[in-house]
Amino acid sequence: MSRIPSTQALRALECFARQGTVRAAAEELNLTRSAVSHQLRLLERDLGFVLFNRVGTGIELTAQGRHYATDVRAALSAISSSASRNAGRGLSGRLTVSCTPGFAAFWLAPRISAFRATCPDVDIRIVTPRRLEDVSNPEVDVFIAFGSGDMAGVEVELLREVAFVPLMSPSLANRLGGIQSPGDILRADLLHLGSTEDWQRWMSAAGRLPKEANRGPVFADMNLVYAATLAGQGVSMGDEFICTAAMESGQLIRVTDIEIKSQNAYYLAIPSQNKDLAPASAFRRWVHDAIVGRER
The missing domain is CATH 3.40.190.290 (D-Maltodextrin-Binding Protein; domain 2)
Incomplete structure (x- = not known):
């Protein structure tokens, strides 16, 4: 894909990967479960590959989804670190x-x-x-x-x-x-x-x-x-x-x-x-x- 997915969707994926459930991710992000589920569905659609397996009433990451979530975590961490580094410039x-x-x-x-x-x-x-x-x-x-x-x-x-x-x-x-x-x-x-x-x-x-x-x-x-x-x-x-x-x-x-x-x-x-x-x-x-x- 040529365009970058929404930051909110990427944060939802990273949080879900750490927490393991949509409920826990929603609590951390201060969103509703339906909002987190919606972001994850949109992200999977935009990426064009399968991020999740449906297990009963829940979902779990596929192997490809886990790898992508790891890359997303590294990217978000780099953005956060850059913000911290540059926030102090000029102080x-x-x-x-x-x-x-x-x-x-x-x-x-x-x-x-x-x-x-x-x-x-x-x-x-x-x-x-x-x-x-x-x-x-x-x-x-x-x-x-x-x-x-x-x-x-x-x-x-x-x-x-x-x-x-x-x-x-x-x-x-x-x-x-x-x-x-x-x-x-x-x-x-x-x-x-x-x-x-x-x-x-x-x-x-x-x-x-x-x-x-x-x-x-x-x-x-x-x-x-x-x-x-x-x-x-x-x-x-x-x-x-x-x-x-x-x-x-x-x-x-x-x-x-x-x-x-x-x-x-x-x-x-x-x-x-x-x-x-x-x-x-x-x-x-x-x-x-x-x-x-x-x-x-």
């Missing part, structure tokens, strides 16, 4: 971002050049608070806090829920000869942040006695915990989200599938008086696309 000024030490060191610092590429003329300053949920610093434009989400005086958006898992370095794993059961972890020191509470919760989840967690050094800062973990000094109760890159690169090893869900999560918070600041809005879009958008 200038200063931006102060406060985020937790672990998030700053393990997630933001390795990616800061990506934000700089979108807003090269924005001077960004990264600070870390003493309390992980603190959003009170008047000099900060954007906060990434770790807490319950109950934060006064700021507009709050959930970024990521968190699970904690035992992590160790490859060198420690070699010295221990592998971990076959939760009890094998106790052959190494346990590394704690602030208290032994997280490890006590994990011991209970693993069918062990909580008091078995009361061993090993306690650190006041997450960066110290991870530094000790990377150096093979023990097993830490790690944040699975911010440690993803370290696990993928082989710097850290997830010891077991047993995990504990954190009662807190990462939130992006912007003071009400800063919500219309262009650099703050650009940073919010970039973080949202990097975390929330990528997981859709």
